[in-house]
Amino acid sequence: METSRKINFCPICGGCTKHEIPDGEEKERAICTICGKITYENPKMVVGCLIEHDNKILLCKRNIQPSYGLWTLPAGYMEIGESATEGAIRETWEEAGAKVKVISPFAQLDIPLIGQTYLIFLAKMMTPHFSPGPESSECKLFALDDIPYESLSFSSMLITLKLYLEDIKVGKPKFHYLLINKRYYNLSC
Structure with missing residues (x-):
């Protein structure tokens, strides 16, 4: 296609x-x-962090389109001149005002239809402080059982969080690779 x-x-x-x-x-x-x-x-690289703190996950409510008002992990496009981890740390600071330490890569999600590859890292907050940046209207720590799956912004975020929850139930997070095959719809007015 x-x-x-x-x-x-x-x-x-x-x-x-x-x-x-x-x-x-x-x-x-x-x-x-x-x-x-x-x-x-060439595809765009989206980098971000899945941040666990006191058995809770930090999510940001989007203050921009697309998916305005929906929850997401702090993530965004990688910039020229930065590594994937540097980009994930920067995006977390920009969107959640959180200083984090990257622990390990957690998930790579390829979405060929939209030309994006997501690389999500497990991270820990260096201090327990966070606050929304300009692209977020709110940041909040959610208990694993309280993650608002019905209000998540993107399929990549839903998949990442469900993989994390499955890993935690069996003991320990591991690295995941997934190909997300979305369908192309030619909608015209």
Whole structure:
């Protein structure tokens, strides 16, 4: 299934692009008709933390779209120049005002349809203080039995939290890899 968007202009020189399969490749790419630059669309990395504190999980209520008003783990896009753990720590600080120490990777969730890979780390709060940043209207520690599954923002967060709960029930968290196959719906007005 091809889900990429058409790139009509070169990001380097601004020239018009043609769409064809370059020699030695298998996918159609945008190729600049002026400078010859081939533009590759790559997945976005989303990094975040699953923070356990006193047998509770820290969640943030989203203050932005998409999923405004729904709960999520503190997570967001990784920036150029930072490692995955640095990005997860930064996103946690930005969204939850919490200083954390990353313990280990917990889950990698690939969602090819939307071009995203989630990397969620287990983390501990370095101090018991947290407060919502601009992207969150509220931050709260939830007991494992009180996690608001019906009010979670994204399928990736629901899956991550359910995996964690299953791991805790059997003893210890382990690393998980999952492929989330969403369906593409071509909705038009």
